[in-house]
Amino acid sequence: MYKIISNKKISENSYEMIINAPLVIEKCIPGQFVIVMGKEDSERIPLTIYDYNKDRGELSLIYQVVGASTEELSTIKDKLYSVAGPLGNPNEICLNTEDFKDKRICYVAGGVGIAPVYPQVKYLNEKGLNVDVIYGARSANLLLIRDKIEKVAHKIRYATDDGSFGTKGFVTDILEKNINDYDIVVAIGPVIMMKNVAELTKKYNIKTIVSMNPLMVDGSGMCGACRCEVDGKPKFACIHGPEFDGHKINFDLALKRMNIYKEEEKEKWNQMKKTLGGLENE
Amino acid sequence: MNDEKVRGKIQDASKRIHNFEEVELGYTKEEAEKEAARCLHCQNPRCMKGCPVSIEIPEFIQAIKEENIEKAYQIISKSSSLPAVCGRVCPQEKQCEAMCIKGFKGDAISIGSLERYVADQAILNNLNTPIMKEKNGKKVAIVGSGPAGLTCAGDLAKAGYDVTIYEILQKAGGVLTYGIPEFRLPKSIVKKEVESLEKLGVKILTDVLVGNTILLEELQKEYDAVFLGTGAGLPKFMGIPGEDANGVFSANEILTRINLMGAYKEDAKTPIKKAKKAYVIGGGNVAMDAVRSLKRLGVDAHILYRRSLEELPARKMEVEHAMDEEIQFDLLTNPTKILTDDNNNVIGMEVVNMILTEAGEDGRKNVIPDENSIHTIDCDMVVMALGTNPNHSALKESNIALNEKGLIIVEEAKTSLDKVYAGGDAVTGAATVILAMEAGKKAAKQIMEAIK
The missing domain is CATH 2.40.30.10 (Translation factors)
Structure with a gap:
C-alpha cells in the first residue's frame, strides 16, 4: 500500500x-x-x-x-x-542531454499532455537546456499547471480552440509559424494532435518524438495489449516505448485501437453513475 | 481382479461451461485411501525417476495408507514447495505416472491426484511445512515469482537462506496467477502456497520491475546470489495482415484480464471484450486455457491448429476436457489474413488448409499449405497462442550471455554473470510449470553449493 x-x-x-x-x-x-x-x-x-x-x-x-x-x-x-x-524508457533527450545541448527543442503539449511534458522541460531546464513549449487546450480553464510550466520553459505560447487564452486555433498553427526555429519537436497529447504535429514536421523534415498511451494491462511486455505499429512492425509501448519516432507511428491504427473496449467501458461507467446517483438520492 | 484407478469426481461439462469453478473436484478421504492401497511399493520405485523434483512418491503414498496426512505432507514438502499446484497442473501422465509399473498392464497409480489430496488437506488443516534450518545470514534475490522463482525461494528458505522475491505484478505467482485459469488452479490455492513460503521467511516485493525499479547490477551488489526466473516473455504474433485489428488479442492478454484482473466476474472493473465467435490460434496448454475460458464467458469458442489432433502439444487431459466442453477443434488449418470492417473490428479470417508431410527432426509431422484451399470464416475475435519471444527488460545494461534465440545461457543453472543464476522459461523458452520448478530447484542446489 x-x-x-x-x-x-x-x-x-x-x-x-x-x-x-x-x-x-x-x-x-x-x-x-x-x-x-x-x-x-x-x-x-x-x-x-x-x-x-x-x-x-x-x-x-x-x-x-x-x-x-x-x-x-x-x-x-x-x-x-x-x-x-x-x-518504459526515459525520454531520449533527457537521457542524453549532452547530445542535445546545441539543438533547438520545442515541446508541444495538448490538454492533459502537459503532465508528461512538464517533468521533461523541468529536467532539461535544470541541465541548462533552453526548451520552448507550445501548449494547447479546448479552452482557458483546461490549461493546467500554467504557473509551473512557465517557470521552466524558455518561451511558452498558448493556443485555445475558442480563443479564450493565447492564440485562437491549434498548437500546430503556432508550430508551423515558428517551424524554422526548431531542430527537434516532442509532441505529447491526444493521438490526433500528435498525428497532426508529426504530419507537419514531416513536411519540414524535423525529428519528432511522440509519447503513446495505448490500452495496457501488465506494463512489462507480457500481454501485448499496448502494441503500436512503428515502421510497419508491432512494438509494445510498455517496454519498447512509450516514446517513438513520430514519423514512423501508424496514428490511424492507434486511434482505432483506443476504441477496443468502448462499449464495455461505457456500460461500466453507466453502471457506476447509476450506483453513485442512487447513493446521492438516499 | 478389478484394479482400475479411482477416478475423482469432476464437475459435469454441461454445468462447468457456465462457471469458473474447478473442473476436477479432487479425492475424498475414502477415494485417496483406496487409490493409495493400489501402490505396490516397488523395491526400485520407477515413479521417482519420472519426477523432475524427485518426490519420495512411495513414502508419501504409504503415509496416506497410514492415514497420516501430516507425514505425507512433510515428505512431499521436502522436495516440492508447491504440491497443491503440481498435483493439479503437472503432466503426470508423461512423468511419474508414465513410469509406474502398474501402468504397463493397466492403470498407473494416480500420483498427481494423491499429491493434490495431501496438499489440499494440508491447506485445510493449516499444516506447517518442515521446520527450517537456522538462518545462515546469506541473502538471495529472486527475480520473478512464478513457479521457478517460488521453488528456488522455497528450497533456499528451508535451508536457512534469507530470500527476497521481486515481482512486477500486484500479486505473486507469475503464470500460476495470471495465466492458468481458476477452473484448473484456483487462485486461493496459489495464495496459500505463496503464504506458506512467506511463513518460511521469504519476503515478496510486488510492483517492482527489475531493470527499471532496481537494476540487476544492484541486486548483484546487495545479495550473495541472484536467481532470474523472469518467465517466457513477449507474446508472439503471426505477422499476417489484420493482426492489429480490434478483436485480436494475445492469449496472455485474455488470460491476464480473466485470471489476474478477474474480468469474468460480474462486478469486475477490468473489461474483457464481448465476442460471439472466437478462434484461438495454437494447440498448446495456453491455447486450451484461453479457449476454455472464453467458452465459459458464453463465446462460441474454437481452436484453430495447423497440424492434426495427434500433434497437438497440449496435455491430453486438457484436450479431453475441452472436447467435453464442446470446444470445436478446427485442425489442419492456418490463418493467412484477418478480415476487418471500416472501424478495424474483426469480422472474419482468411484461412488455408494444411497438409501433413514427413516428420521433421523433432519427430513431429510438418505441414505445408494447400494454396488452392484458401477460404474465409466468420468470427469477431482471434486469440494468438503461439508462444513467446524473450523479454530482456530485467537484463538491461547487463552483458549476460544469450543464445541465438535470445534466451539466457546457463551451465548448471549459472549464467555468465557473477553470482547470477537463471532457470525456467527465460532459459528454455515457453515450457511447463514443473520444468520451471525443476530449474528453480536445480538453481537453489547450485546456489547452496556455491554460497555456504
Missing part, C-alpha cells in the same frame, strides 16, 4: 495525486510512467509521471476522469493498493 499525500481536483475533470512511493521514483527519468491500482480489484491504470521529489520520496500524477476506473481513483483519499514503476 502507498500513502496518498493529496488527491485533489485541479480543473473541470483533472486531478493531481501525490503519493509516497520512494522506490518507484528513485531511478525515474522523465518520459517514464507508472501503473496504479486504486484498490485490490481495480483496473491497472497506466499514468505518465508528472512530477517527483526524490528527497521526499514523493511521486505526483495528473489524471483525467474519463471513465469508471479514473472516477474511482478520484475518490480514493487514503492509500493506493499498487504503484508499479518506473515503467
